[in-house]
Amino acid sequence: MSAKSQGFPWNLLVGFILSIALTLLAVFVAIYTDFSNHVILWVLGVLAIFQAIIQLFMFMHVTExxxxxxxxxxxxxxxxxxxxxxxxxxxxxxxxxxxxx
Incomplete structure (x- = not known):
């Protein structure tokens, strides 16, 4: 085993925390804001794209x-x-x- 694989998986923890934070932000925007439906859908779409990028790089290790x-x-x-x-x-x-x- 390499030295990198023996340590604590910080990148997975950071990816998990970012994913949870983006999900909670999406819930907040969808439920607790007075934005129009059009704006809410755009914000949710942008947050979904950010979360997909986080998933690809933090969990699926596309660049490795x-x-x-x-x-x-x-x-x-x-x-x-x-x-x-x-x-x-x-x-x-x-x-x-x-x-x-």
Whole structure:
């Protein structure tokens, strides 16, 4: 065993505490604020993205190993492709480019 694996897993503890804090913040925003539904959904979406990033890096160890940076590059490329598909589809369907002449 390496010296790193014998110590206390601080990164897991920090990730757990951050995940709990983000969850409690989301509950607070959803229940106890006077924001409009639109703002609440945006705040919850942003908090969900932060929590997903924490989960990937703290618990799933995406950057570890020989292929760590390749995993991160593949995830970024996948996210960009998904965003292009979703927002491109919304743009085409709402701007009238698909006319039936």
């Amino acid at each position: 190993g020989k292929e760590g940076i390749i995993n991160v590059i593949n995830m970024v490329n996948s996210i960009i492709l998904a965003l292009i598909i979703v927002f491109g589809s919304i743009w085409v369907l709402t701007s009238g480019h698909a006319s039936l002449h």
